[in-house]
Amino acid sequence: MLQQTQVAAVVPYYNRWLRRFPTIRSLARATESDVLHAWQGLGYYARARNLHRCSKLIDEKFGGIFPSDPNELKSLPGIGRYTANAIAAFAFDQPLPLVEANTGRVLARLFNVRDPIDSSSGRRKLWESSAKLVCSKPARDFQNAMMDLGSLICIVRNPRCQICPVRKFCRVRDPASLPRKRKRAAIVPLIESHRLCTIGDALLLEQCYQRWRGMWILPRLELDGLKPSSLSPRPIHTSVFPFTNHRVTLRVYRQRAHHVDPRVQRWFRKEELNAIPIPSPHRRAINAFFTSKRAAESHRKRSLE
DNA sequence: AAGACGGGGTT
DNA sequence: AACCCAGTCTT
Numbered sequence: 001m002l003q004q005t006q007v008a009a010v011v012p013y014y015n016r017w018l019r020r021f022p023t024i025r026s027l028a029r030a031t032e033s034d035v036l037h038a039w040q041g042l043g044y045y046a047r048a049r050n051l052h053r054c055s056k057l058i059d060e061k062f063g064g065i066f067p068s069d070p071n072e073l074k075s076l077p078g079i080g081r082y083t084a085n086a087i088a089a090f091a092f093d094q095p096l097p098l099v100e101a102n103t104g105r106v107l108a109r110l111f112n113v114r115d116p117i118d119s120s121s122g123r124r125k126l127w128e129s130s131a132k133l134v135c136s137k138p139a140r141d142f143q144n145a146m147m148d149l150g151s152l153i154c155i156v157r158n159p160r161c162q163i164c165p166v167r168k169f170c171r172v173r174d175p176a177s178l179p180r181k182r183k184r185a186a187i188v189p190l191i192e193s194h195r196l197c198t199i200g201d202a203l204l205l206e207q208c209y210q211r212w213r214g215m216w217i218l219p220r221l222e223l224d225g226l227k228p229s230s231l232s233p234r235p236i237h238t239s240v241f242p243f244t245n246h247r248v249t250l251r252v253y254r255q256r257a258h259h260v261d262p263r264v265q266r267w268f269r270k271e272e273l274n275a276i277p278i279p280s281p282h283r284r285a286i287n288a289f290f291t292s293k294r295a296a297e298s299h300r301k302r303s304l305e
Numbered sequence: 306a307a308g309a310c311g312g313g314g315t316t
Numbered sequence: 317a318a319c320c321c322a323g324t325c326t327t
Contacts, residue, residue, distance in 0.1 A: 005313090009313060041313090044311055046325075078324065080323060080324045082324090100321095101322065101323090115327095148308065183308090185308075211310080242312080244308085254307070273324045281312095
């Protein structure tokens, strides 16, 4: 959960997750839909699918025992060099190098790594630096201290060098100038149109196969790129959300259900929507629709009285 | 080596 | 509006 996601955002998900899947086996036995539902809103859903696959592998191939060898850990889906070493270091107290956002920033400054830390040369130098520092005695404590140093003192902006315990070893001149990062890809605007169809209190949704795979969204409408003219119907909902290097404008049109494809589309009653995985922008659009509908109904009721 | 992959919070 | 985040996988 913590991969590319801040601790504060993870905490409530983590607590709910452990209540819902208390053991590796209970996760292994869950459906992918339930797993994605528990993850919805956190983003990077491949992490949830990987963790699910991971639990099945551990349940079936590792006798339910989590491996402690970093190489075995790295062979599991979603566990790369950082996570493998982090599990081995924190759970099993093994002296291994760790480079993530916090320790990466600390190491870049300590060793004055001027290459972008997300370039291959920068990454290589950081891992080499980390390997130089790991000591075997308090392996777990050392890495905890490195991460705390990064999150509390050697912070992104306005690093608190005055109170830094390792200040005299630090080789960087201007700490705020490091770490550097590669220039990021330009933001590409995107317009996506979807339809909102209801029958009674049931809503038509469509299964995703690419982005948000395994989750449910409002059915796609193939008029992307077309400018809304005065002739076309107005969207009942418009929102803008960032998606990796895109800026997506989401337009939702009220429509009758003419083309229902039973292979990928399904009707859900309003209450059922709470139990299926829906990505945040679509969940917000759906909520906005039901909220305005309820408001309209109560207004009509008041007028009748 | 670069791009894809989320979403919410902070500056 | 840009940047940030306990990275990993695919191309």
